Amino acid sequence: MTPRRLARMRGTLSRRQPDLTVVIENVHDPHNVSAMLRTCDAVGAASAHLVYDEIEAPIIHLGVSASAQRWLELVQHEAIVDCYEALRKRGFAIYATTLGDASRELFELDLTQPTAFVFGNETRGVSASASEGADASVFIPMMGMVESLNVSVACAVSLYEALRQRRAAGRYDRSSYPPAELDTRLRDWLEREGRNPAVLETPPVDETPKARSRYIHRP
Numbered sequence: 001m002t003p004r005r006l007a008r009m010r011g012t013l014s015r016r017q018p019d020l021t022v023v024i025e026n027v028h029d030p031h032n033v034s035a036m037l038r039t040c041d042a043v044g045a046a047s048a049h050l051v052y053d054e055i056e057a058p059i060i061h062l063g064v065s066a067s068a069q070r071w072l073e074l075v076q077h078e079a080i081v082d083c084y085e086a087l088r089k090r091g092f093a094i095y096a097t098t099l100g101d102a103s104r105e106l107f108e109l110d111l112t113q114p115t116a117f118v119f120g121n122e123t124r125g126v127s128a129s130a131s132e133g134a135d136a137s138v139f140i141p142m143m144g145m146v147e148s149l150n151v152s153v154a155c156a157v158s159l160y161e162a163l164r165q166r167r168a169a170g171r172y173d174r175s176s177y178p179p180a181e182l183d184t185r186l187r188d189w190l191e192r193e194g195r196n197p198a199v200l201e202t203p204p205v206d207e208t209p210k211a212r213s214r215y216i217h218r219p
Contacts, residue, residue: 006199012071013185014175018046019092019114020162023083025051025130026121027151030058034068035152036119041068043163044172049075049083049116054127070192080130092116096126096134097154099147103137111162112169119151 022040027033037060040048050057057076060069077083087094095109096118109115118134120126131137140149140157149157166172175182187197 009189010182010186012044013177013182013189015044015172016046016176016185017044017162017166017171018176019090020045020111020159020166021047021049021087021092021116022155022159023049023051023080023087023094023116023118023130025080025118025126026054026124027119028055028058028122030060032122032150032152033058034060036155037072037074038068039152039156039159041071043159045072045159047073047075049077049087051077051080051083051130053079054121071189080127081133084133087116090114093136094118094134095136095138096120096131097139097158098126098131098137099139100131100137103139106138106140106158106161109138111165112171115162117155117158119155122151 020043022036022045024033024036027036037048075083075086077086084094092114094116098120117138118126118130120130138158140154142149148154177185183200187200190197190199
């Protein structure tokens, strides 16, 4: 484990957004699920919630996700009501991505607050229970003839709008985790990589290149 790799892991954790997450409800295509998890990691979301009460959960495609699920906390729930209850205990506003008369445009929302986006099945969309139990429905404005985006694309658009708002608010400039929790999570990441967490106790090695001159010989 090089000091640079360790510093990158610590920096990534310090930018994690534990109050930004997605709920993946009965999404069928494993490539879509994998792409959604990859986007979660890319924007710094710390977790993703999985609800599969109508179909069997797909096998995550490692090639598409680039092993992003290794760096996320994946939480499985038996039913959408259980998922919502867990999120509300942590103060999340829950937005079901569906188009309806009362739906709000994505870009009108304050996504610097604790936010959970709910994405449903490719064919059926979010379930009635997921839509009715959410705090609001949200849609992405579209100017073409088609009425919806691929679910993984919709996930990316939504999460990157959250990233834009949070970045402008300076949310990535300070760690959401206290130092002790950040160290605990870093140890967990090291173990996931098969690394010995004892590396954290090793003093950092100075990898700065030493100045050299071809006119001076140093043994």
